[in-house]
Amino acid sequence: MALILSIESSTTACSVAIHEKGGLLGIMELHQDNVHGQKLLLLVKDLMERIGLKSSDLQAVAVSSGPGSYTGLRIGVSIAKGLAFAHHIPLIGVDTLAALAYQVRPFIQDNDLIIPMMDARRMEVYMAVYDAMFKEIEPVQPRVIESNPFLDYLKERRVFYIGDGVNKMKEVLSHPNSVFLEKLNSSLTVGELAYKKFEQKLFEDIAYFEPNYLKEFRVIASKKNPFLV
Template sequence: MALILSLETATSVCSVALHDKGSLVALLELHQENVHSQKLMLLVEDIFQKTGLKSSDLAAVSVSSGPGSYTGLRIGVSIAKGLAFAHDIPLIGVETLEALAFQAKHNLVKGEHVVPMMDARRMEVYMAVYNSDFIQEEPIQPKIIETNPFLEYLNRGRVFFLGDGLTKLKEVLNHPNAVFLKNLNSATSVGELAYLKFENKEFVDIAYFEPNYLKDFRVIASKKNPLLL
């Protein structure tokens, strides 16, 4: 048995999964804003209780490593680090957009692309582009959504878009090769990719690992009192 606990907290989705050798054993998730600090550890406890397994059975812990919500990522990584340290097992970091894109991997045929998108500020999203061989053609980056983006890829074949950034994209994109999927971030695909990394011993240093926030965290001053943060 190669049991891996995976956490996904980069967005409003609070998701916990158990995989054994890459196969899903159990999944618990909440689609609610700002519940990670109160609910994530409860979901971890519940998933072990429901499966009859124990945290001491784990071979590794994996966590979505960003980009995404500063608070969500910080909570997820902190709990993942704590579990890995407590049980003296490896910690695996999985890029958030890579895990999101992986959900569409089996939809692709030669020449097609997948673009995972996560909502950012205003008309901005975090995005990347992967081809049908799941090779990253555009790196993870923030992007301002403008009229008919991604035409370079759309004119060559179907492009699958997924994630909570689609609301912004649908307002400006109209192309017959655009396919909009309903998939959101989930620990399911984090765990699938984590097992591949586990086999290759691609672990991160528990002491020094930090999420990829992509943008600097900014504290907004109070509008009522500019002297307060």
């Protein structure tokens, strides 16, 4: 039956979905800052109740594996690990940028490229580059974008930019072959890619799996009181 619960928590989105053999059964999403700890597990519970499933019905749990928010990723992975461990089912990690890029699938043509971008503050983004077959051309990386670094790609093909890092980059990346899609991270495509991994039995080690934060987490001290963080 291949029922897979998918969790996306790498940005402000709290997004959970259930797929059966890669087909969507249901999805619930909430876009709000700093609510992952309060809302994510409740969304899982509510979605399963609406579909009429129990967690014991699942064959696997998938989770967006980063890059992204340290807190959001940590919460999403913790919930996914807990469910996988409790029900003795596989854990599937799905690259956050790959899942974001996969949303372009309905629009893509043979020669196009996809550049998913996630806001990493100021003029920095987390990004990668994929071709029309979703093969990685440039690996996942943090990158400061102060001028258009993709001009060679744009000479003879369309380049699709997608993600919450795109809006602040539109002026810098402006070009006749640039296509900007205002779509955010979603468990919809996490689940679609997770089913492909499920078929190939590409599972994570529950005990040792950690998200790809890309950047080391830093606690910033309060300027008013050096003893508070």
